[in-house]
Amino acid sequence: MSKLTFTARTFADISKAKTQCAIVAVYEGQLSAAARALDSAGSGSLDSALKLGDFKGKAGQTQMLPGIGGAARVLLLGCGEQAKFDQAAARETLQGLNSALGASSAGDALLHAADLVSDKVELDWLLELLARSLVSSAYRYSATVAKPKDPLALKKLVVNPGETLAVKAAQAALDTGAAVGRGINYSRELGNLPGNICTPSYLADEARKLARGNDKVRTKVVEEKKMRELGMGALLSVSAGSDEPAKLIVIEYKGGEPDQAPQVLVGKGITFDSGGISLKPGAKMDEMKYDMCGAAGVLGTLQAVIDMALPLNVTAIVAAAENMPSGRATKPGDVVTSMAGTTIEVLNTDAEGRLVLCDALSYAKRFKPAAVIDLATLTGACVIALGSHASAVYANNEDLAANLLAAGEVTHDRGWRMPLWDEYRKQLKSNFADLANIGGPEAGSVTAACFLAQFAEDYHWAHLDIAGSAWNSTPKGATGRPVAMLARYLQDRVGAGEQGKKKKAGPRKAGPGRARPGKAGPKASS
Template sequence: MSTLTFTTARASADPAKTKTRCAIVAVFGNELSATAEALDSAGTLRAALKLGDFKGKPGETHMLPGIGNAERVMLLGCGERAQFNPAVARDAVQGLSTALNACSTTEALLHAADMLGDNVEGAWLLELVARTITVGSYRYTRTLSKPKDPLALKKLAVNPGKGLSSQKAQTALDQGAALGRGINYTRELGNLPGNICTPTYLASEARKLSRGNSKVRTQVLEEKKMRELGMGSLLSVSAGSDEPAKLIVIEYRGGKSGSAPQVLVGKGITFDSGGISIKPGAKMDEMKYDMCGAASVLGTLQAVIDMALPLNVTGIIAAAENMPSGRATKPGDVVKSMSGTTIEILNTDAEGRLVLCDALTFARRLKPAAVIDIATLTGACVVALGSHASAVYANNDALAEQLLQAGTATHDRGWRMPLWEDYRKQLNSNFADLANIGGPEGGSITAACFLAAFAEGYPWAHLDIAGSAWNSAPKGATGRPVAMLTRYLQDRAAG
């Protein structure tokens, strides 16, 4: 885990006199920022621009030998000043993160005041900086004998200028770093192989969140308890595996006692072979990522705990492994869910909805303010939206809009999809109350319609993250939608 820290530098400090191992200054096209001009008494930076090797494009960087009390100076391209906006700022900060990863400096000072203006707000930019650089510091090392070198940078100071108080600046940096750590935690869990990250492992990770924190309580329901509760749908998925299923409940009590919690429900299929409806061999290794919904619940809760948000949040993780064996559920079997609804299992590879439906029924016991489930649910979602947006389904327009706004604010975007009765009819069965698949058309929608049948009586949203939770090239978990979920919860905490 990174030991990277972020601090606020004094706004009144003279950049030419400030001692640092790496001063980072903005350049807009071929125009030096005010801070860069103040630093460039000998004309070194202007001379570098005249050479033409550095164009000042968004995210472009150029390292120069030290000037004054700065051992190095990094030029950070921000594009044309008139066109500098949040989208360009994201490109610039991503370029900064990449450059710092390639640099050996252990400390740096970012002069951020020149990047602020009517289109780019100070707290937003500082949160973006801390989040992006923290996410960029992630290295997967768990199963590598020769992992990549860690990020050399240990401390980044940020000078926000005089437009933002030191307290607000530090809060923005702290929240951005907390979000980045939550995203990285989610990525780490997703990247672990299925022989390490089992349902039992997820339960142990959940318990770690509550250690030493009186505001967090973790409870793990074993299969015996699930049988007593009537969770026949969830248990039908783990029937063919030697790994026991777990229903993990993590309660964060940061709000008023008795206040209705925001509930996050994560699909935790730690490996999905498809069961008896076994998947093709190509890319089956990527089915270790089928627990990324659960990982996002843990990552979001970690961020919420680190931020000490004043609200109540409960995470529910339905964890199981889907494997074929003589005990496995077969196509055509009928099971009874916790709600009493019977389900004809036409395809055992449509298992995520089978664990989630019992978790959604369990969530009703908590008298929630809202419930959001997160799942790598359908390949159809990947076909529909690719990797750029998570699919958003909801039975409540206000909840849907809140999630979409949170996604836009964090660039962890979603796209709303329909939940029409026309699609719901595709789940009709001659032998049970519902079938677990609805045919080849609108697969992501019919899956959401299935879940909607178990989410009546409270505001509910479903995020299908099958396209956004991981990348195939280069392979790795993305940590989405932790940013969207955390911002949604920050907004609810702010009232």
């Protein structure tokens, strides 16, 4: 994995700054201020290149040129029309930059960033996105391949903010973005590992590693014997058919005041989902190693929180199990009892995610949370509804939902608000138990969320269905979502009023549940 570092500093004369690659912005038809300064030192060579017409300065377009002054190379970075340089154009611009740096053999580069601003783009936002996206683009899967892809040649990126942003603020933005990028890559690595390596026990070991050498982090693993004592019959019903024991993994990060109520993240960690007795079709079943991407997202977010040293208390709970068919496996029609005492008729053993999560949500209550957010590759219905661009957002609290959607907008790791109407709960009725674990063919993502909501009535709660956003089928690989959204949400909670001292926090009544534009941002499991 590339060890990429970021440094913010200014230069008295940018033409003399030594670097293997100087990067300057070019808007359609005109050189930026930094580009003009280099052009003066290079006897008009940049302007001459622009006049040739091959490089037009469109957003994301790049052209590598011979060096000028102290720069061995000069990379022209297209930003589009200057009057239309908004966050969408900035993202496209940085995608082009990442591609160009990925193709270059330059070991270090210098970005003159002061020109990458507008009334719609602030430099600290852009630098955080730059570091996050560049670290993420440096990810290479290598765990089980003899010849992994060549690593990113770039080892150091220096950013010159000029007078647009103080060096200290620029460095803070770069450090934050890099930390989130590393969290995304950690999540991707866990998701991409095969199910014979990334087992519930493996996830437990990874959680223990997060606590090593850090007195603010404590990891506890609840084994199956203790789960039985706690009455976690729903979670244990999922692992019943597997030789791999289930694990309930709890990580407490104490970055805030001792009496500060924690933000609790709960992750679905089904390390392989065969469907159990309700066996899945064989096509693409290999992708069911990604059914633990909720757990991966929780661990990746927590790593980012630790790296950023956020002054906040965050608790992670991972419900890890393997869903396999055997003579011991739970059967359709079986009735199990959850930790909350609620009986559940298991009509479909492939709807196992909600079974492990409901016991984890009951367990979360003991932490007296400020809020609980669970993330899960929960339903194929979510993929049908939203595709891969948006994660579905359900919540029993309006402020919590709004804060998550806002965090998704800032990071472009977007969500879309979904309803939790009582009418949907009627589909979960059972003649033989308090609840059925499926609600029929209609609104599958909604009824799954309604199932979970009944175990989260004592606190503010949100559910992210990331079945579409957590991994791609073409090209195949985990995305690391929604680490960016959650990291930003937690950053925004620092110092927020609702994150004060522990108090009884019942949920506010949910609103009408209409889908709200979080503006757009993610396949299938349950």
